[in-house]
Amino acid sequence: xxxxxxxxxxxxxxxxxxxxxxxxxxxxxxxxxxxxxxxxxxxxxxxxxxxxxxxxxxxxxxxxxxxxxxxxxxxxxxxxxxxxxxxxxxxxxxxxxxxxxxxxxxxxxxxxxxxxxxxxxxxxxxxxxxxxxxxxxxxxxxxxxxxxxxxxxxxxxxxxxxxxxxxxxxxxxxxxxxxxxxxxxxxxxx
DNA sequence: AAGCGATGCAACCGCCTCGTG
DNA sequence: GCACGAGGCGGTTGCATCGCT
Numbered sequence: 001x002x003x004x005x006x007x008x009x010x011x012x013x014x015x016x017x018x019x020x021x022x023x024x025x026x027x028x029x030x031x032x033x034x035x036x037x038x039x040x041x042x043x044x045x046x047x048x049x050x051x052x053x054x055x056x057x058x059x060x061x062x063x064x065x066x067x068x069x070x071x072x073x074x075x076x077x078x079x080x081x082x083x084x085x086x087x088x089x090x091x092x093x094x095x096x097x098x099x100x101x102x103x104x105x106x107x108x109x110x111x112x113x114x115x116x117x118x119x120x121x122x123x124x125x126x127x128x129x130x131x132x133x134x135x136x137x138x139x140x141x142x143x144x145x146x147x148x149x150x151x152x153x154x155x156x157x158x159x160x161x162x163x164x165x166x167x168x169x170x171x172x173x174x175x176x177x178x179x180x181x182x183x184x185x186x187x188x189x190x
Numbered sequence: 191a192a193g194c195g196a197t198g199c200a201a202c203c204g205c206c207t208c209g210t211g
Numbered sequence: 212g213c214a215c216g217a218g219g220c221g222g223t224t225g226c227a228t229c230g231c232t
Contacts, residue, residue: 016201038217052218054201107222109199111222195231195232198227201224206218
């Protein structure tokens with residue numbers, strides 16, 4: 001990002017974009033041997049041409065052994081919605097209540113799935129209210145003065161016709177599975 | 191079968207907070 | 212008390228994939 005550092009003579013090119021399998025392995029290997037630490041120095045010591053931030057993000061969102069991927073269950077979804085209605089966009093706070101889930105994953109899930117349904121519901125309500133304003137206002141008065149987007153629509157979560165059908169049914173396939181990576185990492189350690 | 195728009199997710203960016211000297 | 216660096220967080224973007232025409 002910023003290139004005006006004092007040690008510009010030794011400035012190393014910073015890699016951006018998708019992580020390669022090799023980089024993943026280096027990071028996993030390094031952390032399993034040395035543990036997490038100061039991310040900037042970790043990135044340097046591990047020989048990764050990445051920023052500390054990038055390493056941290058990759059580790060937390062993807063490489064950590066306890067990260068669960070895909071298959072957000074209906075229970076988790078309800079919890080997300082409940083916590084979001086309580087705290088708003090405090091994704092990391094919400095993520096702490098969903099073991100194995102990352103803030104990024106929850107954020108993405110919210111934006112791509114739930115928010116879509118909210119918009120649909122709002123449109124539906126809008127149309128409805130144009131026909132019958134009284135009904136619409138009475139049904140939304142409970143929460144109409146809230147700032148939180150969760151509270152700007154009235155139907156309960158389970159009233160979305162397609163909602164239950166939109167749960168991901170299978171884990172997203174990555175280029176390589178975490179099991180593969182970890183087994184490779186174990187092999188490297190030998 | 192090809193083209194194209196929609197969708198989902200990984201990763202980056204920039205701001206804020208906190209710890210340390 | 213102040214400056215600076217690192218970490219944390221939420222918002223946004225870019226790209227790969229999917230599904231429809």
